[in-house]
Amino acid sequence: MNSKFKVLITDPYHQNFHIEKEILAEINAEVIISHCKTEEDVIRLGSEMDGLLVSYVPIGKKVIQNLHKCKVIVKYAVGVNNVDLEAATQKGIYVANVPQYCVEEVSTHTLALWLNLVRKISKYDQSVKKGFWDPLMGDPIFRTENKIFGIIGFGNMGKRVAEKIRPFELTILVYDPLVNNVLISKYGGKKVGLKTLLHESDYISLHCPLNKFTKHLIDFKEIEMMKKGVFIINTSRGEIINQKALYKGLKDGKIARAALDVLEKDPPSLTDIIDTDNIIYTPHVAWNSVEAEKDLRKSAAQEVKRVLEGGRPLNLVNKEVLKYYQ
Numbered sequence: 001m002n003s004k005f006k007v008l009i010t011d012p013y014h015q016n017f018h019i020e021k022e023i024l025a026e027i028n029a030e031v032i033i034s035h036c037k038t039e040e041d042v043i044r045l046g047s048e049m050d051g052l053l054v055s056y057v058p059i060g061k062k063v064i065q066n067l068h069k070c071k072v073i074v075k076y077a078v079g080v081n082n083v084d085l086e087a088a089t090q091k092g093i094y095v096a097n098v099p100q101y102c103v104e105e106v107s108t109h110t111l112a113l114w115l116n117l118v119r120k121i122s123k124y125d126q127s128v129k130k131g132f133w134d135p136l137m138g139d140p141i142f143r144t145e146n147k148i149f150g151i152i153g154f155g156n157m158g159k160r161v162a163e164k165i166r167p168f169e170l171t172i173l174v175y176d177p178l179v180n181n182v183l184i185s186k187y188g189g190k191k192v193g194l195k196t197l198l199h200e201s202d203y204i205s206l207h208c209p210l211n212k213f214t215k216h217l218i219d220f221k222e223i224e225m226m227k228k229g230v231f232i233i234n235t236s237r238g239e240i241i242n243q244k245a246l247y248k249g250l251k252d253g254k255i256a257r258a259a260l261d262v263l264e265k266d267p268p269s270l271t272d273i274i275d276t277d278n279i280i281y282t283p284h285v286a287w288n289s290v291e292a293e294k295d296l297r298k299s300a301a302q303e304v305k306r307v308l309e310g311g312r313p314l315n316l317v318n319k320e321v322l323k324y325y326q
Contacts, residue, residue: 003030005050005308010036011057012076014293020053023301027308039063046070051304054083061087072307074300075317077101077287078156079237081210085318092324096303096313099156101296102287107160109286110205110235113259116280117231118144123277145169150201151189152217153208153236154179161205162187173197176208198225203233210237218242223249229256235286238262247274261286 007029009020021031029050036042036057043066046052052059052073059073064087072094073083080097088095116122120138127137147170151158154176162172172189173196181191194217197204204226208214218232218241232255234241243264249255259280265272266284273281303313312325 003028005029006032006048007051007053007304007308008032008034008042008046008049009053010034010042010046010059011055012053013055014297019294019297020301023298023305027305029305029308050308053300053304056082059083059088064088064091064093067091067093072096072304072313074098074303074313076296076300079209080317081237089318089321092321094307094313094321095317096300096307096315097317098296098299098303099315101299102289102292103156103160105289105292106157106235106286107164109261109282110157110161110207110233111164113233113235113261113280113282114203114205114231117233117257117259118142122280126277147171147202148173148200150175150197150204152176152194152197152204152206154184154187154189155207155209157236158207159187161207162189170203173201194222195225198222199227201230202227203231205233206236206240208236208240210239215239216242216245218245220245220248223254226254228254230254231256232258234259235261238264238266243272250274250276250278 005027007024009017009031012033017031017033024031032045034045036045039058039060039062042057042059042063047066047068050069050071052070053076054073055076059082061084064084070093073088075083075097078097078099078101080095083095085095120141123138127134149165149170150173151161152175154174165172166188173192174184174189175192175194175197184191216239220242223245246255246258250258257278261282262284263272303315307313
């Protein structure tokens with residue numbers, strides 16, 4: 001039987017595709033698997049596709065102009081910064097994401113990194129493995145009670161971090177110009193401006209999307225505003241922090257410790273990594289769990305199915321496109 005629709009998975013990072021295939025088989029859609037690395041790869045394969053499931057490959061204006069049948073692009077993630085939303089809107093293509101994806105995983109990873117910084121777990125681990133048994137080599141270590149925890153970005157991730165951090169009896173400050181103080185206060189936080197958060201926080205955790213307003217939100221000037229000895233955790237997007245500014249802050253002692261799950265380049269080169277015990281790196285893994293991957297793939301495939309059946313995505317990103325469907 002000929003397929004009614006064709007759906008391209010452009011650049012998957014999972015090992016099998018039975019979830020997507022089972023869901024899309026319900027509407028007689030053929031799933032084509034590729035490993036696109038460039039826009040040209042996507043154009044070559046995607047020009048006759050009815051839908052795209054996308055990970056990291058860039059979906060720019062040139063790609064979108066060559067998607068002649070596409071009705072929907074779904075990002076296997078929360079952030080959609082690799083998709084040209086304006087071009088998709090002008091073409092009448094829905095762009096959707098999976099906003100609940102890995103909220104539990106990223107918030108837990110954030111707390112794990114924070115506690116590692118506070119208790120210097122990695123530093124002690126490396127010391128013991130080198131043959132030392134010195135419980136004082138990590139001094140000074142301080143309690144977390146009565147300290148100030150700053151959260152930048154208060155979407156699903158920021159809210160869940162706030163919920164998980166509350167039992168530690170910290171003051172929670174939140175900077176997010178799009179969220180009102182009433183909602184923030186429900187999570188035990190206080191809405192403040194960015195300057196206040198930077199100046200007062202002992203710990204700063206980033207949970208905002210990457211866009212033209214947030215790129216290098218944390219730069220040389222912002223680090224100068226911070227309290228001396230601050231800890232910084234980034235599990236959002238690497239380009240929110242100017243890495244050169246961060247490394248200078250660490251070298252100067254303005255920043256005491258940092259934990260990064262994301263860097264400006266992903267993956268980084270060796271020159272992007274500094275070998276010092278006051279910074280912890282993880283390889284963009286905060287999202288990872290068996291359950292998160294299954295939920296992601298199911299939700300993404302269902303969005304494609306929903307649109308190809310004639311509906312609208314539940315998690316529409318480019319809402320301006322609706323004017324083409326009125």
